[in-house]
Amino acid sequence: MMERIDTEVAIIGGGIIGASAALFLRRRGVPVTLLEAGLCGAKASGVNYGGVRRQGRPVAQMPLTRRAHELWGQLPALIGTDGEYVRSGHLKLARTEVDMAALESYRQATRGHGMHLRMLSRADLDRHYGWLGDEVIGGSFCPDDGHANPRLVSPAFARAALAAGAVLRESSPVTSALHDGRRFILRAGTALEVTSSFLLNCAGAWAGHFAAAFGEAVPETSIHPLMMVTEPLPLFMDVSLGMQGGGIYARQVARGNCVIGGGRGVSSDPDFARPGREAVQALLANAAALLRPLRGAHVIRFWSGVEGSMPDHNPVLGPSITTPGLFHAFGLSGAGFQVGPAIGEVLSQLVVDGHTNIPIDAFRIDRYAAPAHEAAGSGHTFREQTLEAS
Numbered sequence: 001m002m003e004r005i006d007t008e009v010a011i012i013g014g015g016i017i018g019a020s021a022a023l024f025l026r027r028r029g030v031p032v033t034l035l036e037a038g039l040c041g042a043k044a045s046g047v048n049y050g051g052v053r054r055q056g057r058p059v060a061q062m063p064l065t066r067r068a069h070e071l072w073g074q075l076p077a078l079i080g081t082d083g084e085y086v087r088s089g090h091l092k093l094a095r096t097e098v099d100m101a102a103l104e105s106y107r108q109a110t111r112g113h114g115m116h117l118r119m120l121s122r123a124d125l126d127r128h129y130g131w132l133g134d135e136v137i138g139g140s141f142c143p144d145d146g147h148a149n150p151r152l153v154s155p156a157f158a159r160a161a162l163a164a165g166a167v168l169r170e171s172s173p174v175t176s177a178l179h180d181g182r183r184f185i186l187r188a189g190t191a192l193e194v195t196s197s198f199l200l201n202c203a204g205a206w207a208g209h210f211a212a213a214f215g216e217a218v219p220e221t222s223i224h225p226l227m228m229v230t231e232p233l234p235l236f237m238d239v240s241l242g243m244q245g246g247g248i249y250a251r252q253v254a255r256g257n258c259v260i261g262g263g264r265g266v267s268s269d270p271d272f273a274r275p276g277r278e279a280v281q282a283l284l285a286n287a288a289a290l291l292r293p294l295r296g297a298h299v300i301r302f303w304s305g306v307e308g309s310m311p312d313h314n315p316v317l318g319p320s321i322t323t324p325g326l327f328h329a330f331g332l333s334g335a336g337f338q339v340g341p342a343i344g345e346v347l348s349q350l351v352v353d354g355h356t357n358i359p360i361d362a363f364r365i366d367r368y369a370a371p372a373h374e375a376a377g378s379g380h381t382f383r384e385q386t387l388e389a390s
């Protein structure tokens, strides 16, 4: 028999974004039902590198990432665990003078956003991080950025939402989503039907399908970052680090394992990705060159994941242009773990208050979905799509 649930807000996707939206909505007393195809926090949100960094984000994300930074500081109160979150500092390294200039101009462009970036010379690196390989000539340091364990943090957001009164349905892939002119109607096969006043599209790399179903096709693609973790090693690295221009990022956890990312996995199925031989070899070589203590260490696991990405590396976040009451939050482009909690809070504000103080205009869906926007006309104001106005 089909289960039927009528609620105020339905959410598709139980990653860190959907689960934190559910949590913040429950904290405002709003009835919420979250539908997750598999297990909450088991896709990108649970398999990522664990970088909790503001440094390196586009300037448009600064207010969002700053708010996320505050929320990460309250993690145990929010979700009942510290998630192994540490403010270790984030070191972004440069290989060339051109990289150094890029880091310096980023520092200037983001001044005033609370990151307190400090430029470091090679001599500074030698003083503080003598284990770095010869290829880097300097870097930029963000003292309060850090890292956390995604396998602990992301499912904990869903558990906290459940404890706060959200209805959670795992193993419930949404197979159809529509608005009948009155309510949203979601179906998970023949097992479950959810009707709601509002719908949050938080389906990660799969969210583009739902946007398209509401007339807002966007060029969301999937990317598959490659990851590996070593055996426990004597502690040497007390920062999370990345490289200007990309290629490799690394952190060491308290147990001694080094978590390292770089390059891409391979995928022949929209739902999964795995490490590929060539990228694995390149990552091993890059890691041994950059981090001297890793030479001769054993890697105990490689993995990858499926992440939604947008051409401009900014997410889609905000109201639908075609359908009042629908809000999108997806396409985090490899960087949604840190900002996830703030996006969840923003979604709750859009639904309950009708607005958010965080500037999100750069993330509007109609920067891509212009034809649907024109077809729909501009009849729906932002406020009309919110709980406050209903």
Ligand SMILES: Cc1cc2nc3c(=O)[nH]c(=O)nc-3n(C[C@H](O)[C@H](O)[C@H](O)COP(=O)(O)OP(=O)(O)OC[C@H]3O[C@@H](n4cnc5c(N)ncnc54)[C@H](O)[C@@H]3O)c2cc1C
Residues within 6 Å of the ligand: 012, 013, 014, 015, 016, 017, 018, 035, 036, 037, 038, 039, 040, 041, 042, 043, 044, 045, 046, 047, 048, 049, 050, 051, 052, 053, 172, 173, 174, 175, 202, 203, 204, 205, 206, 207, 224, 225, 226, 227, 261, 304, 305, 306, 307, 329, 330, 331, 332, 333, 334, 335, 336, 337, 338, 339, 340
């Ligand atoms: C390997 C890797 C490394 C990364 N490293 C970092 C990092 O260091 N720092 C950082 O900030 N970000 C990082 N990211 C990005 C970050 O993990 C993501 O941006 C973030 O987790 C996205 O959260 P989400 O909730 O949108 O997506 P997801 O976690 O993918 O959640 C979406 C959920 O929607 C569900 N879903 C899909 N279709 C349906 C359906 N039809 N019905 C119901 N549910 C559905 C999925 O099962 C999934 O659980 C990384 C990503 C990967 C893959």
